[in-house]
Amino acid sequence: MTDDLNVVLDRLDAWLEENAPADHAALNSPATRDDIEAIADRRFPLHPDLVAWLERHNGVTATKGHNGPGVILPEGFILHDATGMRAGQRALEEAIAEWVDENESEDPDLRDIYDGMYGYAFHVRWVPIATDITGGKLIVDHRDGERFGNVLYGLQAGDTEGPVKVWDSLSHMFQDLLAALTDGAEIRLPGYADPVTPRLSGSDDPAFVRWE
Numbered sequence: 001m002t003d004d005l006n007v008v009l010d011r012l013d014a015w016l017e018e019n020a021p022a023d024h025a026a027l028n029s030p031a032t033r034d035d036i037e038a039i040a041d042r043r044f045p046l047h048p049d050l051v052a053w054l055e056r057h058n059g060v061t062a063t064k065g066h067n068g069p070g071v072i073l074p075e076g077f078i079l080h081d082a083t084g085m086r087a088g089q090r091a092l093e094e095a096i097a098e099w100v101d102e103n104e105s106e107d108p109d110l111r112d113i114y115d116g117m118y119g120y121a122f123h124v125r126w127v128p129i130a131t132d133i134t135g136g137k138l139i140v141d142h143r144d145g146e147r148f149g150n151v152l153y154g155l156q157a158g159d160t161e162g163p164v165k166v167w168d169s170l171s172h173m174f175q176d177l178l179a180a181l182t183d184g185a186e187i188r189l190p191g192y193a194d195p196v197t198p199r200l201s202g203s204d205d206p207a208f209v210r211w212e
Contacts, residue, residue, distance in 0.1 A: 026070030031058035088128030
């Protein structure tokens with residue numbers, strides 16, 4: 001899907017530059033190869049779509065929080081840079097290690113953490129790519145098989161269930177985003193009551209996208 005993703009990102013960049021220049025200015029420069037490789041640090045292979053996105057933009061710099069420029073995804077999700085993705089993945093590893101330490105006396109097989117989900121569904125091959133104001137996360141799944149590259153939503157405070165799939169891939173996520181921006185299509189994420197559509201801010205400052 002990477003070739004398709006690059007086409008979508010070309011169009012997304014062009015649309016933001018023309019229509020939402022404040023959002024376009026908030027997109028970071030490409031991540032370095034070292035920063036990208038440090039996300040997994042040879043623990044598992046990164047999905048090509050994630051690499052392609054980071055080679056285009058190393059996340060965003062949202063200086064005014066979850067409701068200002070740079071929040072191009074719906075529901076206030078701010079896209080992480082490679083360093084933030086690495087920190088998120090390591091936090092999941094630490095959460096799993098703590099859960100295993102507390103529970104392994106009941107099940108000695110819990111140390112095989114690369115094949116299952118633990119606690120309330122953490123996994124070492126999940127890479128959080130964006131966070132909303134409640135702590136909810138969009139996650140790229142790096143488990144083997146058909147799940148590889150899926151975009152999941154979950155892990156907000158108080159969750160008692162694991163993340164659910166929202167998109168098959170980052171390519172599909174950005175395709176839906178582009179369709180919403182260019183055609184006014186709705187996007188609805190699990191856990192949110194209503195779908196939202198993008199609107200451009202109406203101030204004298206450079207425009208940015210608001211989701212309503």
